[in-house]
Every structure is written in C-alpha cells, then in structure tokens.
Amino acid sequence: MSDLKNDRFLRALLKQPVDRTPIWIMRQAGRYLPEYRATREKAGDFMTLCSTPDLACEVTLQPLERFELDAAILFSDILTIPDAMGLGLYFEEGEGPKFKTPIRTAKQIENLPIPDPEDELKYVMDAVRTIRRELNGSVPLIGFSGSPWTLATYMIEGGSSKTFSKSKTMLFNEPKLAHMLLGKIADSVVSYLNAQVAAGAQALMIFDTWGGNLAHHMYSEFSLNYMKDIVSRLTRENDGRKVPVILFTKGGGLWLNELADSGCDGLGLDWTMDITKARQMVGDRVALQGNMDPNTLYASPDVIRQEAARILAAYGNGSGHVFNLGHGITPDINPEHVAALVDAVHELSEQYHR
Amino acid sequence: MSDLKNDRFLRALLKQPVDRTPIWIMRQAGRYLPEYRATREKAGDFMTLCSTPDLACEVTLQPLERFELDAAILFSDILTIPDAMGLGLYFEEGEGPKFKTPIRTAKQIENLPIPDPEDELKYVMDAVRTIRRELNGSVPLIGFSGSPWTLATYMIEGGSSKTFSKSKTMLFNEPKLAHMLLGKIADSVVSYLNAQVAAGAQALMIFDTWGGNLAHHMYSEFSLNYMKDIVSRLTRENDGRKVPVILFTKGGGLWLNELADSGCDGLGLDWTMDITKARQMVGDRVALQGNMDPNTLYASPDVIRQEAARILAAYGNGSGHVFNLGHGITPDINPEHVAALVDAVHELSEQYHR
Numbered sequence: 001m002s003d004l005k006n007d008r009f010l011r012a013l014l015k016q017p018v019d020r021t022p023i024w025i026m027r028q029a030g031r032y033l034p035e036y037r038a039t040r041e042k043a044g045d046f047m048t049l050c051s052t053p054d055l056a057c058e059v060t061l062q063p064l065e066r067f068e069l070d071a072a073i074l075f076s077d078i079l080t081i082p083d084a085m086g087l088g089l090y091f092e093e094g095e096g097p098k099f100k101t102p103i104r105t106a107k108q109i110e111n112l113p114i115p116d117p118e119d120e121l122k123y124v125m126d127a128v129r130t131i132r133r134e135l136n137g138s139v140p141l142i143g144f145s146g147s148p149w150t151l152a153t154y155m156i157e158g159g160s161s162k163t164f165s166k167s168k169t170m171l172f173n174e175p176k177l178a179h180m181l182l183g184k185i186a187d188s189v190v191s192y193l194n195a196q197v198a199a200g201a202q203a204l205m206i207f208d209t210w211g212g213n214l215a216h217h218m219y220s221e222f223s224l225n226y227m228k229d230i231v232s233r234l235t236r237e238n239d240g241r242k243v244p245v246i247l248f249t250k251g252g253g254l255w256l257n258e259l260a261d262s263g264c265d266g267l268g269l270d271w272t273m274d275i276t277k278a279r280q281m282v283g284d285r286v287a288l289q290g291n292m293d294p295n296t297l298y299a300s301p302d303v304i305r306q307e308a309a310r311i312l313a314a315y316g317n318g319s320g321h322v323f324n325l326g327h328g329i330t331p332d333i334n335p336e337h338v339a340a341l342v343d344a345v346h347e348l349s350e351q352y353h354r
Numbered sequence: 355m356s357d358l359k360n361d362r363f364l365r366a367l368l369k370q371p372v373d374r375t376p377i378w379i380m381r382q383a384g385r386y387l388p389e390y391r392a393t394r395e396k397a398g399d400f401m402t403l404c405s406t407p408d409l410a411c412e413v414t415l416q417p418l419e420r421f422e423l424d425a426a427i428l429f430s431d432i433l434t435i436p437d438a439m440g441l442g443l444y445f446e447e448g449e450g451p452k453f454k455t456p457i458r459t460a461k462q463i464e465n466l467p468i469p470d471p472e473d474e475l476k477y478v479m480d481a482v483r484t485i486r487r488e489l490n491g492s493v494p495l496i497g498f499s500g501s502p503w504t505l506a507t508y509m510i511e512g513g514s515s516k517t518f519s520k521s522k523t524m525l526f527n528e529p530k531l532a533h534m535l536l537g538k539i540a541d542s543v544v545s546y547l548n549a550q551v552a553a554g555a556q557a558l559m560i561f562d563t564w565g566g567n568l569a570h571h572m573y574s575e576f577s578l579n580y581m582k583d584i585v586s587r588l589t590r591e592n593d594g595r596k597v598p599v600i601l602f603t604k605g606g607g608l609w610l611n612e613l614a615d616s617g618c619d620g621l622g623l624d625w626t627m628d629i630t631k632a633r634q635m636v637g638d639r640v641a642l643q644g645n646m647d648p649n650t651l652y653a654s655p656d657v658i659r660q661e662a663a664r665i666l667a668a669y670g671n672g673s674g675h676v677f678n679l680g681h682g683i684t685p686d687i688n689p690e691h692v693a694a695l696v697d698a699v700h701e702l703s704e705q706y707h708r
Contacts, residue, residue, distance in 0.1 A: 163684060165652050172653035172661075215625040215647040215680075217664070253608050254626055271569040272608055293569040298519050299526035307526075310571070326569075330517060 004241075006139045009071040010203060013244035013266045013287045015320040021312060021349035022070035023342055024142075026294075027328030028063040029075045033335060035062045046091055047083075050076050053126040060131050064139065066335065067342045070322075071139050071203070072131060074196070076124055078146030078207055081188050082155050084115035095159075102158030104166075109181045114188050117195030124192075125199040132200030143201030145193050147208035147249075148185040148230075149223035155181070164213055171222055178222065186226045190233045197235045197243055204234065205246040205268070212251020212270075219255055224262065231263040246289055250327060253278070260285040270326035276314045288315070289322040292341075297325075297333045301340035308344035317352050358595075360493045363425040364557060367598035367620045367641045369674040375666060375703035376424035377696055378496075380648075381682030382417040383429045387689060389416045400445055401437075404430050407480040414485050418493065420689065421696045424676075425493050425557070428485065428550070430478055432500030432561055435542050436509045438469035449513075456512030458520075463535045468542050471549030478546075479553040486554030497555030499547050501562035501603075502539040502584075503577035509535070518567055525576055532576065540580045544587045551589045551597055558588065559600040559622070566605020566624075573609055578616065585617040600643055604681060607632070614639040624680035630668045642669070643676040646695075651679075651687045655694035662698035671706045 004010070008022040030036055039059050043049035050056060060075040079097050083089035088100030103109060115121050132141055154160070156167040170178045193204050211223040227247055236243050247259055248268025259267050260282040269278055269290035278288055296307045308323070315321040323345045329338070358364070362376040384390055393413050397403035404410060414429040433451050437443035442454030457463060469475050486495055508514070510521040524532045547558050565577040581601055590597050601613055602622025613621050614636040623632055623644035632642055650661045662677070669675040677699045683692070 163649060165649050165684065165686075168647065168649035169652040172650060172657045212626065215650075216628040218647075219626075251605065251626070254628075272566065272573075272605070274570040274608075293522065293572075295517060295519050295522035296526060296569075298523040303526045330519065332519075 004137050004140060004202075006070055007241075009322060010140050010241065010244060012319050012322050013203065013246065013289075014242060015284070015287055015318075018319050018353055019350065020353055021315075021321050021323050021345055023323035023345045024069045024071040024073065025063070025329055025338065025341075026073075026325050028067075028069060028073065028338075029059045030329055031331035032329055032333040032338070033062055033066070046077070047089065050080065050127075051123040053123060053130045056123075056127040057130040057134055060127075061134060063338075064135075067339060068346065069139065069342065071142055072135055073142040073205070074124070074128055074131065074144060074201065076127065076144070078144070078151065078209075079154060080121060080124055081115060081145065081185065081192055082151055084120035085112050085155075085188070087155060097154065098159040099155065102166075103155045103181065104170075106177055106180070109177060109184065112181075112184050114184065114191060117192050121192060121195070125195055128196050128199035128201055140202035141200060142203045142205055143193060143196030144205040144207060145189045147206050147211060147223060147247075148182040148189060148226040149214070150208050150210045151185050151189075152178070152181055153210050155185075164210065171218060182222065182226050186230055189230050193230070194233075194235045197238050200238070201243070202238055202241065203244045203246070205248060206230065208247065208249040208252070211249035216254070219249075219252075220258065223249065224255065224258060227264075228262045244287075248289070256281050266322065268324070268326075272326075274314065275311060275321075276316070279315060279320075287320040287322065289324050291326045292324070294325045294327050294329055297329065297337045297341065299337075301337060304337055304340045305344040305348075308341055309348050312345070312349050312352060315352070319353065323349070358491050358494060358556075360424060361595075363676060364494050364595065364598060366673050366676050367557065367600065367643075368596060369638070369641055369672075372673050372707055373704065374707055375669075375675050375677050375699055377677035377699045378423045378425040378427065379417070379683055379692065379695075380427075380679050382421075382423060382427065383413045384683055385685035386683055386687040386692070387416055387420070400431070401443065404434065404481075405477040407477060407484045410481040411484040411488055414481075415488060417692075418489075421693060422700065423493065423696065425496055426485065426489055427496040427559075428478070428482055428498060428555065430481065430498070432498070432505065432563075433508060434475060434478055435469060435499065435539065435546055436505055438474035439466050439509075439542070441509060451508065452513040453509065456520075457509045457535065458524075460531055460534070463531060463538065466535075466538050468538065468545060471546050475546060475549070479549055482550050482553035482555055494556035495554060496557045496559055497547060497550030497553075498559040498561060499543045501560050501565060501577060501601075502536040502543060502580040503568070504562050504564045505539050505543075506532070506535055507564050509539075518564065525572060536576065536580050540584055543584050547584070548587075548589045551592050554592070555597070556592055556595065557598045557600070559602060560584065562601065562603040562606070565603035570608070573603075573606075574612065577603065578609065578612060581618075582616045598641075602643070610635050620676065622678070622680075626680075628668065629665060629675075630670070633669060633674075641674040641676065643678050645680045646678070648679040648681050648683055651683065651691045651695065653691075655691060658691055658694045659698040659702075662695055663702050666699070666703050666706060669706070673707065677703070 244265035253273035607627035
C-alpha cells in the first residue's frame with residue numbers, strides 16, 4: 001500500500017506536531033451534497049448504497065473532491081452489525097431505521113450469532129478495500145462502528161426511540177440479560193473493527209450516539225465499560241503506523257474524565273462542552289475532536305468563519321485537535337458553507353502550530 | 355389564606371430542616387392517570403382543559419388524592435405566553451404544539467405585545483386562585499413558566515424541533531433580533547410569574563427544556579442571562595413566606611456552577627448528573643431537585659425502591675433535596691409504580707434528616 005500523502009489527521013490524534021489543524025465532518029458523505037443524492041437515487045435505496053462497494057466508495061470520495069478534508073470515512077451505517085445478526089433491518093420513508101425482529105428474550109440473545117466480517121459483512125470490508133485503493137494514499141480512511149449500548153437500543157426498541165423505555169427497562173429489570181446482549185455486541189464490534197483494519201482502515205471511531213441519555217451511574221456500567229473492553233481488544237497497527245481510536249459519546253461532557261482513561265486516542269466532543277475546559281480536563285491523555293454546533297453551518301459564511309476562529313482559539317496552541325462538527329451535518333446545509341468552514345480552518349489554524 | 359399544613363417542599367428548597375425528603379413529580383397531573391384521561395376527555399381538547407379553571411384545578415388535585423406528594427403544580431402549558439401574544443397555538447394529533455404565525459422578522463418582534471396576565475392570561479390566574487382555595491393549605495402550589503430561550507424556540511420554529519435550526523440561525527445571523535425577542539419574552543415571563551404569585555403561587559419553577567441544546571458559550575448569552583434577569587425581578591414573598599424559585603435546564607449538568615449563581619433557590623437536575631458531585635459543586639448556594647431517570651418507573655417496584663434508595667444516599671444527610679424525576683413522567687407508566695416511589699422516598703429518607 002502507498003504512503004500517506006496527508007497524515008495530519010493521524011498525527012493530530014497522536015498529539016504529534018502538525019502544520020495546521022486537520023478537519024473532517026461527521027456525515028461528510030451525505031444528503032447535503034447533490035452528487036450524493038444522485039448516487040443515492042441511482043442505488044435505489046439506502047441499504048443498496050451501503051452494500052454495493054463501488055457505490056459506497058463513490059459517495060465516500062465525493063466530499064474529498066469538493067473540499068480539502070484531511071480524512072475519509074467509510075460510507076456505511078452503524079446498524080450493519082444487528083442486520084448481519086439477522087434482525088432484518090429496513091427503512092420506512094421518513095421514519096428512520098427499523099428491525100423486523102426486536103430482541104427482548106434470553107433465548108433470542110443466546111441465539112444471536114457473532115457475524116463473520118468476511119462473510120455476512122464482506123460488503124463492508126470490500127468497500128474498505130475499494131476506498132483504500134481509490135484514495136491511493138491521499139488521506140487516511142476512518143472505519144467505524146456503533147457502541148454496544150447504542151446498537152442495543154435499536155435492537156431492543158426495534159428502531160429509533162425518544163425515551164429508550166424498552167432498553168432501559170431491560171437494564172433495570174434484567175441487567176444480566178442486558179449484559180449478555182451487550183457482551184455479544186461488543187464481541188461483534190471487535191471482530192468487525194479489526195476486520196476493517198485488516199481491510200485497510202487507518203483509524204477507528206466508535207459512535208455512542210445514545211450513551212448521553214443514560215443516568216450517571218448506568219453510563220459506566222452499560223456503555224463506557226463495553227467501549228473500554230473493545231478498545232483493549234482492537235488491532236492498533238496498520239502499515240507500520242498506529243491506528244488511533246476515537247470514542248464519541250454524544251452528550252458525554254460530564255464523563256470526559258472517565259472517557260479519557262478508556263485507552264482511546266481521541267474523544268469526540270459535541271458542542272455543549274467548552275473545549276478549553278475539556279483540554280484542561282483530559283490533559284495529555286487524549287486528543288479532542290469537535291466541537292462546532294452543526295447548526296453553525298446554517299449561519300452566514302462570515303459567522304461560520306468567526307465560529308471556527310473561536311473554537312480554534314479556545315483549543316489553543318499545539319497539536320491534539322481534529323476540527324469537526326459536534327454531530328452529523330444536516331441534509332439542508334448549503335455546500336458553499338462547508339467550503340467556508342474548511343477554508344477558515346485551513347487559514348486560521350496555522351498560527352496555533354508554529 | 356390558611357396556614358400550610360405541609361411545608362416540607364418549601365423548607366427543603368430553603369435548606370431548612372425537614373423530617374423527610376419532600377417529593378413531587380414533574381407532569382404528576384398527566385396521562386398516566388386514568389382520572390386525568392377522563393377529565394381530558396370531558397374537556398374535549400388539551401387547551402380547553404388548560405383554560406377552564408375548574409378543570410385545571412380538578413386535574414391538578416388528582417395526583418394528590420392518590421399519592422402523598424409534598425407539592426401541587428399548576429396544570430397548564432409553557433406555551434400559554436406565546437399563545438397570549440397572538441401566535442395562534444394549536445395541537446395536531448400526535449404532532450405536538452404548533453403556532454399558526456411563527457416569528458421570524460424584526461417587524462413581528464416589535465409588534466409582539468406583552469400579555470396582561472389578568473386579561474389574556476386571566477384563565478391561568480383564575481386556575482391558580484381556584485387551586486389555592488381547593489388545596490386549603492394542604493401542600494404548597496408551584497407556579498411555572500418556560501424559559502425565554504425555550505419559548506423562543508417554539509415561537510421561531512413554529513412548533514417542536516429536533517435541531518432548532520431556525521432558532522439557532524437567528525442567534526448566529528441576527529443576534530440583536532434574538533435578544534429583542536428574548537427580552538420581550540423575559541418581560542412577559544416576569545409579569546406572568548409575579549401575577550401567579552399574587553394569585554397564590556407559593557413557589558415558582560422555570561423550565562428551560564431546550565437550554566441544554568445550546569453550544570457552551572451561547573447558553574450563557576441566550577438562555578441563562580435571561581433566567582437570571584427574570585429571577586432578579588420576581589416577587590419573592592407570599593403570605594409572609596419566601597417564594598422559592600427553581601431553575602431547570604434539561605441537560606444543564608455542565609453549567610451547574612453558573613446556574614447556582616443565578617439567584618435562584620433550587621436547581622432541577624436531570625438524571626445524567628451525579629447528585630453527589632452536584633451537591634459538592636453547588637455547596638450552600640442552592641437546593642437540588644431531581645434526579646431520577648423517568649424510565650426508572652418502567653422498572654419493577656423493587657428496583658424503583660432500590661433506585662430511590664441510591665439517589666437519597668447519593669444526596670446524603672441534611673436538607674436541600676427535593677426528590678423528583680429528571681424530566682416529566684411518561685404517559686404509559688403504571689400508577690402503582692408511582693405509589694411505590696412515593697412510599698420508598700417517605701420510608702427511606704427519614705434516616706437522612708435526624
């Protein structure tokens with residue numbers, strides 16, 4: 001495999017010196033891009049787009065052709081694992097993801113298979129291999145998975161939820177069952193992420209989208225502990241370079257100290273946390289990724305530039321910051337506004353790396 | 355007006371000694387109670403229920419007849435103020451509240467009236483007077499309002515929102531306009547809450563349901579500052595007793611220190627914050643209210659009892675804690691489970707007040 005032409009993203013996650021702050025954008029390959037919508041239409045439906053390596057590669061590369069981003073992220077969905085476990089993922093127009101067979105009983109959990117990443121999930125690994133080849137060393141490729149708790153909520157609820165009442169009822173009333181389920185998911189995530197690294201992923205990110213909805217004492221037990229376990233079992237080298245791991249609990253600002261001790265290299269920050277305080281709190285333990293409110297991209301290019309300047313200044317001098325939004329970009333954003341953000345980070349961040 | 359037979363709630367908020375930890379439940383008069391559903395059906399629709407003082411009184415008292423709660427809370431809605439400003443509140447089945455005329459322009463904001471609480475909002479004051487009379491001094495009555503930021507989101511979006519993109523775009527692109535709107539809402543809230551106190555409310559609570567969605571630096575400027583301003587202008591005495599004020603920013607755990615300096619008496623805590631840490635952080639500045647995950651009520655009565663015990667122990671000895679959920683009770687909760695919680699708090703809290 002070829003050498004990396006731009007390793008700013010990997011270096012920043014390891015707190016090694018960089019010339020400027022790297023930037024990528026959560027959901028950068030997404031509906032806000034007209035070229036994405038065209039490929040999506042060609043594919044017919046979302047899961048066909050995910051499961052056709054050439055199309056997944058095509059949309060992964062689209063934002064990099066438009067903007068000077070410092071990383072690519074595999075185009076896929078966090079629900080590939082439960083789907084491969086046989087839950088029957090489907091999407092209802094305007095309703096988000098659903099599962100035909102939600103998981104509620106001990107018997108169902110016992111019978112859940114650990115998917116073979118080169119069999120049921122081979123389409124993901126093929127996408128990773130295709131994207132790595134097409135990137136040709138221009139920027140690193142990020143692989144990813146959902147966290148066990150986040151995946152479990154969809155599996156137990158049978159889809160999205162506002163309150164997570166069914167999943168939380170299991171945590172309260174049948175904690176052993178919940179642990180059995182979370183353990184199986186964690187094993188699947190380890191095997192899935194390690195296969196992504198073997199297929200070419202150069203960094204990994206675990207999305208704990210719903211961890212921030214757990215009560216304080218339950219977050220450690222039911223979400224963080226499983227992410228820690230996963231991190232300890234991941235392949236951390238590829239092509240002779242360290243594979244950094246980023247953990248992102250949305251709404252996890254209150255648990256930053258515990259997250260910084262998880263063994264990961266970087267922490268995703270949403271926009272509610274002051275990045276100055278966050279940096280003081282985590283010290284040299286981890287790098288930080290974030291933390292612009294995705295709604296900032298609705299603002300005018302001038303305001304976007306001011307906000308980028310504010311966040312860069314709030315992080316301050318030195319490496320260890322990957323610029324990003326604090327959550328995925330929304331579908332109705334003007335791509336010109338993304339260009340304004342990327343330019344601003346390029347131009348304004350050099351002063352912090354002299 | 356008669357003396358209070360049970361002033362545990364007021365005393366706890368002022369950190370005065372109590373015999374046991376007081377408890378009330380956010381949205382205690384709500385759809386989980388069959389008697390509420392019956393009155394709601396009799397009323398026909400939600401706004402008729404809110405705007406008919408006898409019916410509002412009826413549902414306010416229902417949970418107190420079932421459970422030994424230590425406070426009543428006025429049955430109303432946070433959107434009464436924008437409705438009285440002429441935005442045309444209506445409810446679409448299963449869609450939440452909507453406004454016929456969302457607020458987007460300077461002209462609209464300039465023309466917004468400050469509602470007269472004894473005119474357009476007289477039905478609320480009549481409800482307060484009726485409830486006070488019917489309570490007959492059994493427990494104190496809490497009056498309430500939404501926070502300016504929370505009300506502004508509904509007014510700008512025209513209803514509920516997941517991302518608050520329109521409201522945040524105003525904050526970013528037209529901050530002066532946003533401040534004009536928030537200032538008018540704050541004036542209305544002050545007049546509304548002071549009228550509730552004049553009508554008989556013995557404590558006040560401000561619900562900042564959406565403050566926790568603001569970026570760190572924007573929370574102070576656009577939400578907290580307006581709540582501080584309101585608190586400084588409230589009538590703080592009724593029947594010769596102090597009227598305590600509770601501020602509740604859902605998801606506000608990261609701003610607890612700033613909230614504790616706001617001049618209020620109590621802070622509502624959702625379930626993501628460790629109440630032990632919260633107490634250490636706020637010290638003697640304020641009392642704390644919360645912080646059980648509302649989903650706990652889906653658990654078995656035994657687990658509910660364990661969780662109540664855990665939270666009481668985590669707060670520890672002494673006054674200054676009002677037991678509550680960290681957000682409103684959901685409609686599909688079994689009322690027997692609420693009884694189990696109330697009993698547990700009664701029985702298990704005495705040991706912390708000897």
